[in-house]
Amino acid sequence: MDRRSFITVTGLSLLTSVTLAACSKPQPKFNGIDLTGADYGADFKLHGSDGREHALSDFKGKYVMLFFGFTQCPDVCPTALARAVEIRKLLGADGGKVQVLFVTIDPERDTPELLAQYMQAFDPSFLGLNGTAEQTAKVAADFKVFYKKVPSGSSYTMDHTAITYVFDAENRLRLALRHEQSAEQCAQDLRSLIQTA
Template identity: 60%
Template sequence: MQRRLFISSLAALPLAAHAASFTAVDITGSAIGPDYQLSYTDGKPAALRDFKGKVVMLFFGFTQCPDVCPTALARAVEIKRLLGADADKLQVIFATVDPERDTAPLLAEYMRAFDPSFVAVRGSLAQTAKTAKDFKIFYRKVPSGSSYTMDHTALTYVFDASGKIRLAVKHDETAQQVADDLRQLMNPKKETGFLKGLFQ
């Protein structure tokens, strides 16, 4: 089955009022989230605030996804490579929308297949539904033979080092485009002496 990319929700996201130089959609100031209450694969409570100090890329998907999810995670691997010395400032998080099948051991193995530093989080059906609603993520089961697959929003959210949501990255953006955007968040331009003087 051809995966459908649910990116129409971008139109409903409030955009930042200031001019932006990002390739991704600038959603600074959006009320998305702002956090979740899920679990890591070791069973410990998980929250976005655990990674303050790092730029976070958050993607929702499921391990049996045939194309969208592995492509997004493979892109994240390439983004990390492109960041070079800044790679340690990035944390990639994969949140499953299929907790019935995505057990903790399976998610841990799935992350290791891409990058050992990537983190997976999961919750109960109720926690998953609440998280998806809070983060404006669409997902649903679709019958497939004797089992099912999942349709879901194919966006990656980016949070800055202070934990604030900043960007919505579309699935068709390249690793280079995303890496360039992340560098801007990791290394914001400092005000020139002239500009600083204007505000003193």
């Protein structure tokens, strides 16, 4: 290869690299755990607190915040749902693009009617989901969520993972928001996802 050809080829390679770099979308930096490309969190179907069956894929086009909990939870679950309310407010007009789903890990006690009342106490657009014990175990396992019954006096409580999963509008698992993250940090992460779509 002569010198002129070498310079031309090298120049074209460099130009192509710069052009591709300029055209690719910048990857956002998240406060939460970046799960982009994760190979878990499969689609599922559960009964909704609105009386209808729902699949995760039904919410394509929305940014889904998915939390596993139970209505008799004394602290973690109400805190997570109150934070979700605040996140939607902080997002302003984009808050309407966010759908909150609450999967009960206590289907024995959390009926659709009880879930409907519980969701209503936070935001009427939030949707509670329940299934059989077997369905619940499968969905939780698909999302690597731990939970177990813990005896408490004459009744029981539940120990469980306190993570909120976030799916983008293409129904891809993107983030895990830690329980200790502030609403502001979470809203910043959601805003980054929305803006880079």
